Amino acid sequence: MLEKGKISTIQMEFMMVPTIIATGILSVPSIAGRFAKHDMWMTPIIGSIIGFITVFIVWKLHQLFPKLTPIEYSEKILGKAVGKIFSLFLVSFYIDNTAIVVRQYVNFISGNVMFETSSVVFTIGILFVSALAVRGGIEVIARSAVICTTIYMSTSLFLLLSIKDINMGFMLPILENGLLPVIKGGLVHSAWFSEFFLLSFFFPFLHHPKKGLKSGMKASLYVMLIFTYVNFFVLTILGVSSVNQFYPVYSIIRGISVMGFFENFEIIITASWVLGNFIKISVFLYVASLGLAQVFRLSTYRIVVFPLSLLLVLLSYWDIPNIVVLIDYLTRIQPFYSILVQTVLPLFLLFIALARRKRSGST
């Protein structure tokens, strides 16, 4: 085993929640809103279906192969050669995804807060701290996640300060154009919810593996509630016009003013988003490093962390030229790509594994 640490189910929830919402909260509301318009508050509920399904698939696979990560069991399911190709693909998918997450975060920081500092400073900064955490192992990530997520989530209460500006009229008429636009918007959320496939890398390291399913479902539910909460505020404060903004939540926070003195909370929110993104990038980097080490059967994954981070600095700039392309990618490509890799392919893996098991069981 490359990872000797153990985490508890609560720690896993603390890790998974910011892993999904950290980047999701930045721009998903407006992307989903582009399809669903004034029904956008429902999109996370539709999107979460993929989340629950993914958790379930991952859980079933985990039950078939306890103590193994997808990299290891895909070889057992698909055979040596095909399994190797699949796991290599999975690892490169996560490396690529990490780079995109880093780019989303850095774009946000250098586009809204630190206009003059070169963005590469923030890329290196966040990857450096994430690499530090990943080198510490899953326990260190989990323990930091508890603290970071608590701070990160508590700042989302700032949204409540804008409660006096809410206009429920923006939500009407409900389901004017039928369910289809909502489903389309939900699909955007599904891309994020499909990231629950990452759980398959954590289930083997749980103290009490039996509680894994419940905890995964709970995490999925929390993410759905938070997305709904955020979408509700985006819709009722900014209305449908929010779809024209890259970072609608940021706009709301900017507008908060209490007693004419407590205002401009956006820098606090941004600072706390750094914490959330740190957890997200750490989790992704951890999975990519662990996966890479397992594919090549290295004796430890810690040696690949820093080289991989260096590669990610470059990748995050190669992949995406600018924010317009990024938004386009998030709208048109990622929903299908992510769900395909993280939900559909595992489903096939599960079917093959079940079929093989049944055959070997009957003979």
Added chain:
Amino acid sequence: MVIRIRRGPSRKTTKAQKAPKQASQDIPLTQKIEENIEFFSSLYQESSDVIFRSFVVGEKDACIIYIDGLSDTQKLDQQVLETLLDKTEFDESDFLLSVKNKLPISNIKNISTYSACIDSIGNGSPILLFDGYEEALSLGLVKYEKRSIEEPQAETAIRGPREGFTESLGVNISLLRRIIKDPALKMKTILVGKYTKTKVVISYIEGLADNTLIEEIERRLQTINIDGVLESGYIEQFIEDDPYSPFPQVLYTERPDVVSANLLEGRAILMIEGTPFSLIAPVSFFSLFQSQEDYYERFWIGTFIRVLRFLFLAISLFLPSVYVAITTFHQEMVPPDLLISIASAREGIPFPAIVEALLMEIAFEALREAGIRLPKQVGSAVSIVGALVIGQAAVQAGIVGAPMIIVVSITGIASFMVPRYSIGLAIRLLRFPIIILGGTLGLIGVMLALIILIIHLSSLKSFGLPYLSPVSTVEKNSLKDTLIRAPLWKMNHRPQLTGEYKAVRQGPNLKPGRNKGGE
């Protein structure tokens, strides 16, 4: 003849020189008293304070060896010598036992090796040698000057016991035994230090403390191979998990009530001879923010002060760097009126905010350190000069802005909010790199510093206990005593430390009320 005399002692001195090195090998005493005395006199040559008193009991040669000033000579004269010289008849068949029976001393032991004798003399117990016996008697007549029990200087309390530990190990142990009377309270002694041979007592409550923890502490103590232990800090630095961390992984206290509370929670205590400070292990980050009075006062106050402490921890760590970051990068965050007053105060100041902050923080640290080390009469002069020159003149001269003075003072006050001095030191140290990060990367830099801090604290362990537990491990029962202080009748469980532990601390349904005990 001359040659023989010279050769005689010289051979002995080689043996004697060897003896301390081979102390652990335990060379047995010989039957001939002359050889034994010769051994000790060569060992203690040029030590005028070691006293050899030879005399005859019945027909046997005897000798008492002790160090002047460590033993109670009055009792030695009246109780030992008088009895022995008083022509009392001793049973020849079992001479040692009969001597033992006749001597009115409660603590008397048979020892049979040179090293044990040396230890006994060094500790202040005189040894009694008899010709023809391979055993000596160690007489427990230790008496030396010691400080009386006083109120602890560094940890004062408004409500709570006023007794503090002293430099004497025996007194400290008795203070502890007086609080915890159960025989489950164990004391294991280990000698540390080649020359000081300092007694280190591992104290724990059997059944509450994890056995593997005690074994691990013992193992770490036994690997210490140094010349001497002068303070608990020597021990602390040799048994830590992560020696490079700025954070203390062992807690020290001079209050018996704090030690007892920790013993009852299943922790181990190290009491060290010669210092009033006892070490507590394992500890977590949150133990450093617990003060004994949190538990003695009403829980609302305890909780309020806890919350306040964490708030001021954040302030003392981050306030200067956040100020630097905001005035340098995020001016838009400050409300306009405040911004104008800050800007007007900073107008004409030649330094950027980061230099200003570093300057003032270093000046403050210098003032603080000077105030501690100087004699009391001079110390007040330093603080007057500091307050006037740095506070007043620097602002009037336009070198530093007034808001920066306010920030530095608030930070200084905030750092005194922490009940444990050792964590305050870590915070003082960490403030500087955070200011630099805040001055270069703005609030994002401060956040990166916070993340690095969290990662470091998450990877830190104190004797196997995660440093950020129970918060980072999310243990519901133990969370009642971290950021908040739950009512005592609610804290039914001991905090989860390492390994096996007895979870239940007290009976259920202890909540007092009007209807308690029959209407």
